[in-house]
């Protein structure tokens with residue numbers, strides 16, 4: 097078996113033996129999650145149960161889109177955007193170089209309300225062959241709805257309505273919402289967001305898989321990485337009672353908790369010790385959007401009922417030259433979760449004129465020295481650190497990481513006694529925005 101994404105708690109300052117008293121709580125959380133019967137836990141079994149026919153249709157559609165356009169615009173926000181963006185920015189270039197296949201340029205829209213952003217996008221794409229992929233589970237979210245109407249209008253003007261409709265792909269609810277109604281009426285090619293999977297847990301459904309496949313990234317390998325993760329960590333595919341529930345040995349035996357469960361337990365105990373902020377740190381810029389995805393996953397899942405860990409992200413070594421100061425000497429209300437890519441894809445040798453200390457070294461070795469140096473400096477002032485080793489940045493490990501963090505996040509939600517699958521707080525700003533917009537309309541009428 098290939099190596100797994102691995103956790104190193106050596107710098108967490110939490111003695112795992114001390115957590116032994118909480119083993120039972122994690123067991124209960126695991127039991128609840130792995131049963132797969134709670135609302136919105138469809139993603140737990142997905143790596144085993146996904147619809148093979150639908151995946152085939154995703155691959156065929158992606159192939160067709162690649163021949164149809166030079167520019168593929170993915171419209172969505174939050175969970176209908178970040179997973180695809182994370183995978184595409186981490187893997188597109190690598191997979192393109194491996195396969196040698198041409199893939200369209202991929203742009204994202206509807207993830208903000210900026211007139212400048214969207215006007216500049218229209219300018220960039222105006223003379224290109226375009227396809228759109230609009231993704232919205234509800235079909236009513238303001239940001240993607242506006243971007244879709246703007247871009248659809250561009251397509252109508254460029255191709256006429258009939259041809260434009262053949263270039264629009266929609267991923268939405270099976271039955272409800274205005275996007276579903278429109279897609280059925282206009283005959284767009286559609287895929288469905290499963291009912292039992294919420295936005296931030298939906299990367300491995302058509303929501304993420306179609307755009308990721310268009311980018312030429314191997315989605316079958318991605319699903320396989322998730323499947324192996326699910327098998328090892330949650331004892332799927334649930335043919336028998338998961339081993340974590342039945343063969344757990346002593347009730348305080350910490351070694352019987354899966355790695356996602358251990359991470360959940362460690363994070364929650366850090367929170368209980370006043371570490372309110374988790375800083376996700378990475379040394380490979382390709383991981384930037386993966387940490388954006390993590391921020392939504394943890395922020396929306398845990399941040400409710402007056403609790404939760406505030407997720408932040410920093411890119412090193414760039415941010416060492418700004419936020420590095422705070423981490424070293426600022427108020428100690430945070431812990432660090434380091435995403436350590438063990439084997440980066442490429443490297444180069446530092447030329448001779450870089451000076452004795454650096455000349456002839458591989459750049460990756462210098463990057464590793466930066467990580468080790470930062471960890472030593474932060475350990476010296478008592479910052480808790482958790483290191484997550486990712487063997488390589490491939491579709492397989494991307495799938496495994498997605499599954500790993502989704503599982504860990506759901507478990508920590510249960511440990512914090514919140515519902516990790518809802519996000520009622522997000523509605524408040526929408527209500528206020530509608531109120532402001534109504535005021536604007538009245539103003540305009542006057």
Ligand SMILES: O=P(O)(O)OC[C@H]1O[C@](O)(CO)[C@@H](O)[C@@H]1O
Nearest residue numbers: 174175176232233234237295522
């Ligand atoms: O897919 P939809 O319905 O457009 O929702 C997009 C995003 O909006 C939210 O509902 C709230 O921001 C997120 O949870 C979700 O990922």
